[in-house]
Amino acid sequence: MSQTEQTYAATLYEGTFSVGLDKKFVRIERDDPPAKGALKLSLNPLLIHTPERNYLFDCGIGEFGEDTGPETIRQNLNDHGLTEFDITDIFLSHLHYDHIGGLAHRENGYWELTFPDANLWVSKKGWEKMMAKDEYYDEEKTEFVSFIDAKADLHFLDEEDQPYPELKVRKIGGHTEFHQVLLFDDGEHKYLQAGDVIGTKGAINRKYAAKYDFEPKVSQQKREELAKLAFDEGYTILAYHEDQNPLFKLTDYNEKTGYSTENIESYVPA
Structure with missing residues (x-):
């Protein structure tokens, strides 16, 4: 268990990738551009350490990217004096494999839970819809989610839920x-993570409806609503796919230029 008793948040950077239409995550350097016609996506699970619990907000891609696996997040946790056994709770923004792939691995030739002692909190309706499909992406990933369904300590969330006093979720x-x-809001620290609805820092001041979204206009509307919430109530935002400054606050608003931002440093143990 981490020696610090203070509450803090830290990004557990897993890497930066070029992702094309084939959905393969090809590793690139953090400052490199993606391949032509591809998206550039960084992966930043969020650790929130409190004296009582260690939360993860999304948990990375696991073994489903190029040169990826559980050793990355283990090393990131080790930097905080933690192991995979110290994670008490994992909350998933949604069920795309670059957000949930880190839940299990096959380092020893068979599926094992990466965080064996963690409660796994997921949207009840989202999980039911995923498990009702004949295939989750492909045969390998279908086997993966079937293992999670059978072995993880699953807890299902309603569309509005508050499993802990300091932690709420809401369907958007x-x-x-x-x-x-x-x-997350413990009265002193406030963090907001909205998955791919606010996937990058630049998304805050862009008005766009992405064709890859389930409901593009809803994403745009919720992005604007959540930005206003973060600004009005002082939340630090985590942009899961941001490659440079995934943690930031909104400090000012101008009708012409939008929000001003302040980068927040990820906690680094002394």
């Missing part, structure tokens, strides 16, 4: 049908 839809925003 948009990127996926049952997409959730994850909200």
